[in-house]
Amino acid sequence: MKKFLFYTLILVCGLQGCKKMEYFQTNPNAPSKPIPGSLLTDLEKNLFVYSSISSNGTNEGAYPFAIASALQYNVGFSNHSILTQSYQWATNSMDEYLQISDALAMIGAAGANKSFVALGKLFIAIEYYALTNKFGDVPCSQAVNLAGGFGTPVYDAQKSVYGAILANLDTANNLLALNQGAITGDFIYSGNLLKWRKFVNSFRLRVILSLSNKTGDDLNPKALFAAVMDSPAQFPLFETNADNAQQATNTVTPTPFYNNPEYVYYGLGKAFADSLILFKDPRIVHWANITNAATTAGASIYDYNAYAGLPADESNSVNTANAVNASPPNKTYFSQANYEPNLFMGYYEVNFLAAEGIARGWWSGGDAASFYNKGVTASLAFYNIPQDTINRYLAGSHVVYNPAVGLQQILFQRYLAGVYNSGYEPYFTQRRTGVPAMALSGPGIPGHLEPLRWQYPVGEYTLNGTNVKAAVARQYPEGDVITAKMWVLKPE
């Protein structure tokens, strides 16, 4: 019996000692250390993942139809896109902070590689720009620092968020200029640091122009603009469409329209379609199909009269009834995964930004018309339209640059060029400039009010309530409503 006990003990101890507890403290299924190149791939990917325009979950069509509806590029019918189109949205998400967290991890893991640090700063700027423009004041100085004990970050004034954005972009530009460290995991520019630097400064120009209502402020966008225009060597910008911050599309990374079943419920917006027809804009063939009626009549796709739109502020039932007489978005968007690249920011925009600054009198070293022409050319070239067609278009009576209404023309062409690309940026610009004016008076827009922002996420009220309430109280006397005007939009 003693023997039995002895062997039992041996057996039990043997079985129990088979693995040390430390062995189980490593997860074999996921890395425990960050890798900058792989974080970068994910950050880049998320530049082109468009979120819904509103997080209260109604059927408004997947992006980009929702944003395109908000901008009245297109109009949904048959009970689609009603919410976006009628400007009844409420909250939006703050997922950008998660990207900022990744960017900070990339900076942390970069070590001596200054290029990764620079890209981290760029992405931080990009995400804060989206955040502050969606909501107004947002947490910044205490944000993304949970390990540091900031579980409920305070909200910073929009102005200081802008300050942080500009500072991050300056740092990024300076670090990239050092050319210290190669970039991996980069599908946008394949590690070309100069192109990244151009992107940093082109984006910086977007940020500067977005402060056009704040010329009197000590952020001084006018001076910042002039500095960029004066020193192309220090602030290199996009120089061709090949510099675009864009993503090649294919069946694995298709355009967001590809196989999007919502496609059948949209037609062109009337004001938008009318302008394209009036301007004889060759891009219409790329963007839209001719109406069903025109197809039946055997019309050519190059016949501008074969296109028509639906009034964006008309009631849904009327539009539904008339849908058959409207131009749908080009079917190829639905059927061809690589119909056009996914564009985050293009060369066209840099030209329009430069033209706008010049037209506003912020810099006298150049000519708004030439930037305007380059902008229009860049947009048409993006759709592979031949140069002679572009020239013909530029010479059109409604397109040719007229200094008397130059700013309007620049902004309107920028609006046209923004169809189905650049995320929320066309909306931010339209909201800042009022160009073009949105149709609001019809029965399709209850209240006839144009939204200027989104409400803070409900999660902030439950998880960071004190701070979000303070931010609302100091910015918006009318409350956290979508028609309230944020600092950056208020003229001085």
Add this chain to the structure above:
Amino acid sequence: MLAIKLTALFIFLFCLNAGATGSAKTVTISAKNAPIQKIFKEIFRQTGVSVIYNEQLFVNFAPVTIDVKDATIQHVLDECLKNQPYSYTMEDNTISILKTDVLLSRATDIRGHVTDTLNRPLARASVTVKGSRKGTSTDANGDFVIKDAGENVSLLISYTGYATLEVRVQGEAVVNIQLREEISAMNNVVVTALGIERQSKGLGYSTQRVKGEEFEDTKDLNLANAMIGKVAGLEINASTEMFISSDIKLRGVNPLIVVDGSPINTTTWDLNYNDIETIDVLKGPTAAALYGSSGVNGAIVISLKKGRSNRTTVEFTSTNMIQPSLLTSPKVQSEYGSGSGGKYQYQNGSGTALEGGGFTWGPKLDGRPIVQWNSPIDPSTGSRTPTPWLDHSGGKGNLVKFLQTGFMTTNNLNFEAGNDKGSYRISLTQAYQKGIVPNTRLNIYGFSVGGRYQFTPNFEVNTSLNYSKQYSPNYRIPGYGANDYIYSLSFWLGNDIDLKDARNYWAPGAVGTQQRFAQTGYYNNPYFLAYQNLHTYDKDVLYGQISGNLSLIPHELSLKLRVGANTNTNSQTQDVPVGMTGTPLGNFILSDTRNFTIDNDVILSYNKKVSENFSIGAIGGASYLYTKQTVNTLSTSGLVIPLFYNASNSLNPGTINNTLSESQKKSVYANIDLKFFKPLYLTLTGRNDWVSTLPLVNNSYFYPSANLSFVFSDWLRMPAAISFLKIRSSIAQVNTGNTGSTYGQVQTYPVGVYNNMPTMQVSRSLIPSNLLPSASRTYEFGGNIAFFHNRLSIDGTYFHRLDYNNIILEAVSETTGYNTVTANGRRYVTRGWEIALNANPVKGNDLRWDLDVNFYSGHKYLQALEKGLTQDGYIKLGSRVDQIYMYPWLKNPQGELILNAGTGLPQQDAYMRYTGHYDPDFMIGMQNHIRYKSVTLGFSFDARKGGMYFSILPRMVRAGTSPDYDHKAREDAANGLSNYVGKGVVVSSGSVQYDGVGNITADTRKYAANSTATSYESWEKSIGNMSGNRAESFLHADYVKLREASLAWQIPRKFFGRFRIASGEVSLFGSNLLLFTRKSSLGDDPSWLIGEGTVDSDLKSPTARSFGCQLKLKF
């Protein structure tokens, strides 16, 4: 004397087993010249103590005269037997009277006859001589003989389902023994944690036993379905699908499942009810305290059959059933066909334009000529000739037409044998199911062997090994999407489609690459899915345990070593044919899951009866648990060669994933049972775990429990009506080192692949390095009372469970860069009641009715939150955690819909609102067994009151297939009219303002009745549009279900003639027979729920009625 010795003795036994003690009970008797038998009867009447005696002994006994008040039984007996050659012995509740000269007898053979209370012989009852290894079992006539039994011995007679009886006999005797069926749990032996058997009356916590025979009433292949309604507090959301494990909840949480002492990682499909002896449900953490953290939610302890000593039997059971009809299935209309706006014309099957966008808002099915998918092509023009537009489903809907009669068969053959040293059992099972969905079926083959053997008087080995093979060449995986037939048939497709014609599913000239159907833009041909989109399932399960028990000091100290292992491998494949909607390039997906668990225990037990009034039982043990899971999945990206399903056939680079999860737990524990005097029992336990799933700084933790049981009826004399009364209470602390995933304590960077490049993110959940084990403390108070000689017994339990230090994903403001933090936090309180009632309302010789009712009600409340927070999401402090918040339609304070003035259509509220609760107010189950002679009728109901569930079916309104519509309005809509003025109001002036969470802060709205007309189609599409989290998708889950009914007939022996068949039983049964629900017009079955607490859009299979018969033969 000799004459008496040689004469058969007839001992009449009043077998009542009330837990009364003869010595403590007193009687008041006044009799003059009464036969002594009358005195004995009186003792029994007053105290419930049976007096066992030989009728012959008292043939010439002089009548007695006695007058006593509150005298002890001893006193009465001493008085009556004074100066007579008789003696008596007293056991707990029986008194045996012997003639003193018989005690001197040397004869040693005992013969006997065992029957039930209806005098029907009990074959194969076990008879053993107490304190020796001698024993036998009864033959087919209920007779037994024990040779050389020894003199002056006690026999133990036991039979499954009957109270074990101890009878004192001597001499060459024929003992007639009647066994009583157990109807109350109070004297039952139950298997508690670690396989320790204990008398239930000494337990201070709630357990409930389901015996093998009880769940044999249900013949479902899935064991869980057989347990529905049978245990108070056990809630089973069973599944209508093959291989989909049922959700088992005990007091609202998932319990541990233990087979023969080994906690196993199993699905209820792995267990075969034929092999199960008993299932003991240990309801709370006190009951399962010795299982430690794994038992925090209670445990279901399954004991497998191992054969009986001295018994050789062969048993064959065959169960066969068909599913000829459906209890519920989604109801569809067959008045209108596919299309939109009252129009339809087939073009190319894309679903767009004139094909109506996949809706069933097309023209009336009135035979009008319409170009359809199967209209003949005119060779001269090349275009299709219109054919009549008709309902092809015969008014029943195409789903019902598509489904077929299901069939199930289960056959079990088992052998048992044993001698006085040991026994074993071998069981073979074969099961086959043909599903109600065409081309689905499954096969299960099971083999199990178990036994025990006494190698030396001090050493016994006990072992079992079980193997099960589960295989299906194709089964349904439910889902809401184009690759599910029930999705398209019940929801979207019009009944204009002639399913007969769809059976030929390949497009002409495109076999293997293109399907042929009315509509392939959004849906698939259901037969194409059933015969080409195949899901295979192949699982091998092997589990077993071996334990050795060494007695170090007989009856006092013993050492047990147990080794258990469980391994299973599950391989599943999916063939996605080329041309399938959504995945036009086809695919092949393979997934392999392997699980391995080993658990060892070494236990030292000590038992000592220190004195009459104090006994002690102590256990000290150590255990080791190791688990490992590997999951490997592989998927092609498109297929090169159609219809060839192999990983090598990938068009683009495929994807491969694998995960490995390993964990271990080491524990030591101790348990002390103390019994004081007669009625008081106290148990104390303590356990310390060391786990691998917490940071090493906090991975060791200790937790104790205590429970107390007090048997009043052993202490005080009860009124005659009360036969048993006990109260119990317990407190248990259990800590758990489970973070929710194996490596939940380790911070990692999740990786992915994007366009062939590796991607990485920071985890969206921060994991701090100082996580503590979560803790749970349960207080439980209960009692058990039995009346009228145990004919009515009620067991009630109230429990209060406090969960704190929960390891939670605490939501944090997204502005911190994280969505959640893994943290210790929140306190929850779960309070509830369980009542189990057993009754025997009718108990005649021929007719007997047994009734069991189980009731449960319990809710979980949020008691405390992290600092500074007053609500968790929408759940406020102090309120129930199962509240549902969803987006409803926008309504004014009067509850009228606020319609969009422009469209005349409803608008969704921008904020989530309280919609209801998930959990029921209460659940109730009821089982009835009514026996008349050899025929038994059984039926069981279960019901749920309150609570809500998510159903996808309300959305059918949008699809146009729902039968609930305004006929006139629909007719107008089909004629193209936009004349429907929706019921509701519009805002005529003013506005409303909300705070950030949707409370109205200012409201100046004025309303006017809606006057904007829309088409009825737009209205219904709008009302039924529930993408997103729609409140209207939640339905009341109340139901009453006649779950099963059976009629069993015990075949009389004479039917077997000269065949060597010991007994036989034939039964007929049906299940899912009747269902009453709040919204039966949908055709949904709320008694099957898929995943409570989540919005799950899966479309479950319809519930089928099953009818069958079973034949059971014992040889």
